[in-house]
């Protein structure tokens with residue numbers, strides 16, 4: 001419609017002076033006219049010149065007063081002509097906001113007397129100029145500059161730029177748009193029509209249809225990159241495909257005493273069915289019991305009665321260190337048959353904690369864990385490896401703070417300087433596994449294990465700019481974000 005009107009008009013006339021006037025004269029929607037002009041301009045049917053006009057539009061408050069009258073007029077009308085009305089009563093009648101604005105403006109206009117307890121009229125009749133002006137502006141009529149200033153200061157109107165065009169015939173003008181063929185068809189080839197048909201030019205800048213495909217979650221992307229870093233550093237992935245563990249592997253094997261608060265059901269999810277584990281390596285269990293009760297290997301142990309029932313309880317693993325314990329135990333078993341070989345292991349998988357859910361905590365999250373098992377390793381080796389690992393993530397300024405874990409000694413919290421936040425942030429936990437953990441497994445005496453752990457969510461949230469973990473993981477996640485999140489490149 002708009003296209004026919006424009007091309008038809010230009011066939012008989014030199015120019016269209018103003019697309020806005022043209023649209024209203026022909027009963028067309030101006031946005032539609034603008035779209036058509038842009039397209040005709042692109043194909044050189046018309047030459048278009050920008051026209052910009054400043055106009056004023058009503059704010060929501062302005063629209064309201066255009067309908068119901070200005071606050072000062074409403075206030076004036078709410079005062080009985082004879083005698084007046086107490087302030088409080090007037091305020092209740094109008095509501096606090098309208099009352100406040102109405103009082104100020106009406107007093108300024110000298111319409112009312114606010115002096116005493118009673119508010120009274122000072123004049124018999126008022127003209128609601130503000131309402132009249134607003135209605136004029138609404139209809140696009142011209143209003144005096146001084147009035148504009150006042151209405152603008154009262155935030156009843158705001159400026160708006162109007163964009164339109166003036167038009168002339170372009171170099172390729174024709175009264176009707178030529179239809180170009182988009183596809184070469186079988187029929188055209190058969191009939192020979194293709195020789196006469198004009199084809200549409202290729203648009204190499206067209207975006208193309210979005211491809212429907214699966215999308216990777218940011219956690220998966222970051223996980224993949226971390227996996228690559230571990231693999232590049234020569235680490236093997238541990239099999240973490242078991243969420244259910246026994247207390248034995250999750251805690252006891254790690255020399256975590258049975259009365260440790262983390263083992264409380266307020267902190268750990270225990271299983272009802274099956275509530276206990278079926279199988280544990282009996283001779284190793286015996287050595288773990290001994291080390292808890294009375295120590296050995298130069299340790300005093302915890303000096304309490306160790307309970308097998310407690311160790312048998314099934315739970316959702318609270319850390320992937322349970323898997324590390326299994327792996328180290330298997331490694332120790334291997335040394336019975338062949339010489340000890342150093343190992344580097346890593347895992348990135350889900351763990352569970354019975355925690356109150358908030359902005360930064362969920363009851364399930366993912367843990368990244370790395371460990372190196374070799375003869376004669378020192379804390380210096382751990383610090384060195386952490387520097388290597390974290391600098392590959394783009395964190396090269398590290399600091400360490402002494403910490404406590406039941407299974408490591410010494411233990412260190414890892415802090416990294418975050419350039420964006422301008423402060424040190426905690427990024428992980430680390431330590432050297434205790435002899436009370438390693439020696440009952442049967443590892444050679446001079447074998448040391450350095451290890452560290454961190455969450456996958458924390459770096460992902462920082463990298464992707466999430467500040468609520470529930471936007472990243474769980475049922476509140478926005479699928480749109482999953483479809484559009486950018487690629488992940490660590491350490492750039």
Ligand code: PHE
Pocket residue numbers: 318319320321369405408429430431451452453454
């Ligand atoms: N398991 C620890 C945690 O849950 C992380 C850790 C792993 C600490 C290895 C030291 C050594 O926080």
